[in-house]
Amino acid sequence: LMCFMQVMLVGDSGVGKTCLLVRFKDGAFLAGSFISTVGIDFRVSSNQWIWDTAGQERFRSVTHAYYRDAHGEKLIPPLYLLYVLVSCSYCICQAWLTEIHEYAQQDVVLMLLGNKADATHNRVVKREDGEKLAKEFGVPFMETSARSGLNVELAFTAVAKELKHRFMKDPSERFKLHEYVNKEMKGAGCCRT
Numbered sequence: 001l002m003c004f005m006q007v008m009l010v011g012d013s014g015v016g017k018t019c020l021l022v023r024f025k026d027g028a029f030l031a032g033s034f035i036s037t038v039g040i041d042f043r044v045s046s047n048q049w050i051w052d053t054a055g056q057e058r059f060r061s062v063t064h065a066y067y068r069d070a071h072g073e074k075l076i077p078p079l080y081l082l083y084v085l086v087s088c089s090y091c092i093c094q095a096w097l098t099e100i101h102e103y104a105q106q107d108v109v110l111m112l113l114g115n116k117a118d119a120t121h122n123r124v125v126k127r128e129d130g131e132k133l134a135k136e137f138g139v140p141f142m143e144t145s146a147r148s149g150l151n152v153e154l155a156f157t158a159v160a161k162e163l164k165h166r167f168m169k170d171p172s173e174r175f176k177l178h179e180y181v182n183k184e185m186k187g188a189g190c191c192r193t
């Protein structure tokens with residue numbers, strides 16, 4: 001059974017959307033100069049089609065267009081919402097969550113990721129803050145690092161598992177995304193690569 005899915009990464013410019021994708025797909029970290037995504041981009045990884053959206057405000061209308069299909073129906077795919085632990089992008093995450101609720105379907109699969117967990121000396125957002133925000137919106141949460149690889153694989157496979165279960169609609173085997181994530185995720189102190 002081939003299951004092809006699309007997911008989308010959203011979050012402010014510079015939080016590490018492209019880097020997380022590259023880490024997941026190629027197992028490498030894109031260090032050095034930062035090339036901002038223009039509009040929207042996608043990468044195909046085995047059976048996942050992952051949209052990488054531009055975080056910059058001036059591309060917002062382009063990314064919004066992808067939230068709906070040609071008939072204006074609410075479409076769009078499971079989302080990973082990112083903020084970064086080293087700047088105030090966390091503060092505006094709430095705005096992203098509100099926007100997603102407006103544009104996406106009710107049953108959208110969402111995952112909140114706090115990226116750049118490796119940059120401990122620059123950290124300004126506490127883990128508890130991420131947990132609190134996630135709880136408020138009822139979404140699973142984990143801290144990640146595209147640099148060290150922390151929880152990157154898990155973030156993508158957990159959503160893939162959830163979608164697979166939804167697709168197969170087998171009520172006897174209800175997949176519990178929150179439980180799975182809480183069991184499998186690593187803390188930021190431990191660097192799994």
Ligand SMILES: Nc1nc2c(ncn2[C@@H]2O[C@H](COP(=O)(O)OP(=O)(O)OP(=O)(O)O)[C@@H](O)[C@H]2O)c(=O)[nH]1
Binds near residue numbers: 017032119148
């Ligand atoms: N230390 C550290 N730096 C990271 C990490 N992820 C990304 N970066 C750096 O953050 C910068 C921005 O990363 P991108 O992945 O291009 O950010 P983006 O969210 O795709 O940005 P836009 O395309 O503008 O929306 C780059 O300089 C990366 O090297 C991480 O986990 N740890």
